[in-house]
Amino acid sequence: MIGSVLTRSLRTGSSITLRRGSVSPQSLNCVSAWAHSNRGNHTLPDLDYAYDDLEPAISAEIMKLHHSKHHAAYVNGLNAAEELIGSALKAGDIKKQIEHQAAIKFNGGGHLNVSTFDIRSFGKTSNLRSWEVAKWWMVASFTGLFSKAVQQEFGGLEQLKSSVNASAMSIQGSGWAWLGYDTKLKKLVIVNTGNQDPLTPQIPILGIDMWCALLVILSTVEHAFYLQHQNRKADYLTNIWKVMNFAEAERRFKEASSS
Incomplete structure (x- = not known):
């Protein structure tokens, strides 16, 4: 349940507000344990097409920069932010938890959005994953x-x-x-x-x-x-x-x- 709340907050950009006295120590321990077990697990997804496969719509140079630099930065930023918010949860530091939500929203939103753009919106592959296609879809x-x-x-x-x-x-x-x-x-x-x-x-x-x-x-x-x-x-x-x-x-x- 804790995981679904945090995931929904990331998807919607909403805040997770924990007021002192309104959450039991057991619940805070659950949040801390969830954050500790899930933080730092995000990785840069591979593309199932070459960087130059989208030319001339998007050049290979831009696609490489978009995927290997910008998307990678969102993944790294999300992992780092989760580490920080996980530590704040463990320490019971409400102020720090709130401070780190902006980084979660920005980097998490970037990771979600760019995964949609890079991985699923375009395709040139023989793989059989449900969101992929076997040729260009014009x-x-x-x-x-x-x-x-x-x-x-x-x-x-x-x-x-x-x-x-x-x-x-x-x-x-x-x-x-x-x-x-x-x-x-x-x-x-x-x-x-x-x-x-x-x-x-x-x-x-x-x-x-x-x-x-x-x-x-x-x-x-x-x-x-x-x-x-x-x-x-x-x-x-x-x-x-x-x-x-x-x-x-x-x-x-x-x-x-x-x-």
């Missing part, structure tokens, strides 16, 4: 319940692309443009989140990392000023759909809409 693979929902709510794939891209273009700096499923409204919605904040309470179906757009811009013109190169951002958003894994989107949509 527009021809846009079928099934997800396709029907997009047609009903947006008017078709091209209209969806236009709406998501317009939302993504409004992001200044780092952030994410999401197509999520709202379980209360029972429909697909487009939502932006800043930095590495995870999508919540909606369930992510597709996500576009706009930090990659910044990397595309900066790799093209050294020390380029962001607002002077909006055309590169638009190019990134156009190309990213060419390698979008619609089979994974279909799987996520089925799972989300049946929950």
